[in-house]
Amino acid sequence: MASKKGQGDNRLRDQIQEKRLFTRRAVLAGAGVLGLMGLLGGRMAHLQISGHQHYATMSQANRVRLVPVPPNRGLIHDRNGVILAENRPTYQLMVIPEQVPDLEETLAGLGAIIELEESDLTRFHNQRQRQRRFDAIPLKFRLDERDVAIFATNRHRFPGVEVEARLSRVYPQGEHAVHAIGHVGRINEQELQRIDSSRYRGSTHIGKSGAELQFEDLLHGHSGIERVEANALGRVIRPLERLDPNPGTDVYLTIDSRLQRIAEEVLGDWQGSIVALDTRNGDILALVSKPTFDPNLFVHGIDRETFQALQADPSRPLYNRAMRGQYPPGSTIKPFVALASLENEIKRASERVFCPGFYTLPGVSHRWRCWQRRGHGHMNMEDSLVQSCDVYFYDVAYRLGIDRMQEYLGGFGFGRRTGSGVPGELPGVLPSREWKRAARGESWYHGETLITGIGQGFFLTTPMQLAHATAVLANKGSAHPPRLIKRIERNDNGEVSDLPPEEKETHFKLRDESNWQQVVDGMIASIRGPRGTARSIAPGLEYEVAGKTGTAQVFSLGQDEKYDADAIPVHLRDHALFNCFAPADDPRISVAVVVENGGSGGGVAAPMARQVMDAWHAIERGQPIPRPDPPEEDDAETADG
């Protein structure tokens, strides 16, 4: 018992000792726990007190995203406020893959109610690979109202599909004035390099041609920015604040839509160009280049086939003939050469040249032909302008020499850009010794001087240049450079400003006013005179027009060949030209007409110019505009040189 009890005592003592040991260890562990908890607390305090500012900034940077807000593009009006380019809501079908339960089924279902092209689906699938699942992807652009209505009634069947309205550029007049207005298109790589990225943040489109390109700075405006809260995946949760975009400025062109329409109608299906300028301030009243295209095709990205078809079209509808078409001026150059002759005292106005139907140079066997093979007989300056005698001008050109002729014609702006600023304008070619040496590496021949005198050979002008040179002539040596913009209206503060015309340029000083009068009289007589090459437009003309017909050879005739329009393929027939200004005593408008392969300046081009002038005459007086006659095919009475 005793020993057992002793064992029990020992055991009890052991147990007490074990408990003490354990308690010591437990307290020690507790102290360790307390210490480590303190460490955690210290770490937290470090992060949340001393690190707070730093981490708060980082958390802010995490959550805040900047979302660009593109500005509304300015509208384009004609000079009277007719809208030529505007922004309209267009509807597109958007799909948010994340919210679509069964994509294949949805696409099939949509295809049953809205026509989906194969290309739409391909583009959709391509884009889907690249985008986040909660981003909306366009499935079809430019839904028509019927599609929108059908979708609206079926909407419940398609979760994750919605119709989005956004503003897109629309050209309500279609092809009307397309070469003046130009068009916008998606911003491409090169443009991306060039543009100010902060101004264009969020913008997808940019002016590609015409006024849209020329006045891009005004039209585009300045992008705004929205600060939004976004989550880690970039999904926008809510807007925080917004810096509104600065909307683009509305632009009023100098184009008069009514006149433009008349000019487009009179040119009809001919390929060519008509340019009408206000001689008093350089306003481009009409700028026609035919054929045309629908600029609306380009806004949403033209599909490959359509674009290739436009590119490959032999009539080149995309080509702005008014600014870039370079044509031999032909006889339209003669008034300018005549004035050069008078001013340089090569010939007096009354001095006659005998035209036997050709011209020869001493010691050269070549005969430079007059368009009138049987000859005009004795021609003074007025006669030669009225009947467009080539031989008279061969003689003038020969006596003037290429250097003086080039210098004088250069005074009218030939051979350089008019300063209109219209994108893509070409300078034409005013041939000279230097030009030929630089361009061809050859020296100048006398014969080339002769044909330069009748606007052939290397001589090339654009319709714009011809109209401008005619305005310079009308103004006796000075003119405002052509301009396409007349007025701007700011959309942020409604401020309207009429832009002053471009600074008037003095091209040359007349030595003698009467010289100018004699040339103008000759131009008037070419219309009013019984033998005038443009006499067909005289009947019923209520004002005096000073004009000159021209026919530019596309196809060189051999020495003794006779031009036979019917025997020559259409595309090799002569271009028909006419330039004029009116009224002759108080010039207000100058017009240049180029009809490709039109054959006859007097028969084809001049009537077009007259109808344009008639329309302007009526518009200026507030009278009803006469209906234009349809253009006449090949009824050339006279083949002018």
Added chain:
Amino acid sequence: MADASLIEQRMTRVQRHLHLDGQLLTAIALLSGVGLAILYSASNQDMAELQRQLVRLSVAFVGMVAIAQVPPKTLQRWTPWVFLAGLVMLVLVLLVGTYGKGAQRWLGFGPIRFQPAELMKLAIPMMVAWYLSRRPLPPSLSQVLVALVMIAVPTALIIMQPDLGTAVLVTAAGLFVVFLAGLRWRVLLGALAAILAAIPVFWMFLMHDYQKQRVLTLFDPERDPLGAGYHIIQSTIAIGSGGVYGKGWLNGTQSQLQFLPERNTDFIFAVFSEEFGLVGVVQLLVLYLFIIWRGLYIACQAQDNFSRLLAGSLALTFFVYVFVNVGMVSGLIPVVGLPLPLISYGGTSMVTLMAAFGILMSVHTHRRMWSS
């Protein structure tokens, strides 16, 4: 020491009849409540997720109550068998277990999926406590070595799954028993030296690449800001931006806007810190500290070595959970996949934790008179 009537008196009704500990129960309920609230925020107000968590809590609670009814003596009798069963299942997991998150951890019995490693969190301290309590304390060196083998074998099996977090935890649980049993200081210091020496070996031969990554990114999160470092960067941003007072419940931008990864599981503490600030953090840590203190108190009040060692180890293991999770989320220690106890979303570990609380309660409420 105290007589029966005194102990009886000091036990409340709840303790006597339900074998539950009121203080521990209150702290656990409080913590669970905070957990549900923060989970609601971390899951972007997902009621369904909250309900699932509530169901888990209930199941775990029932488990706790059930285990609390089992007297420590019975637990002690079962211990070798539980440990053996756990070992067998750990082997089975490696042979036929299913994969989840790149590791082989699950064992399926029909519809029930089960992680044997979780069982080991209890079985190892139980086994070591069982073994060491058979002889008077402190343990002899040979006993310690045997105990170490008991810890090392299952730990090795768990590392092979691989599951670093649980391995750390079970090792800690086993070693706590050895420490509390009175491991001699010179042995302890010697062992510490050996461990330090073993670290390079461990690094070069035993650690997986992803584990090494975690350690490396701890020291410099910026070396992989979008990969492994992303977690730490985003969670320190969340914590730091919370400041002293926090951004307010449901207003943490880091968590609500999903910058914070794993925000309803391992990184939920960052959500809490962001929304409740340092003030909330200190209160939460104090609550944890109270639970640990209560566990250690229960251990000290326990009447036999097995109960004592087991209860002490479980309390300290609970601390390891808290320390490792908070330390990891705040960038103090490497990212080790351990949940924040009673707050993180997830089932298995919660059941284990509550079972541990059940054991603590059982130890505390089955005390008897010395003389009887």
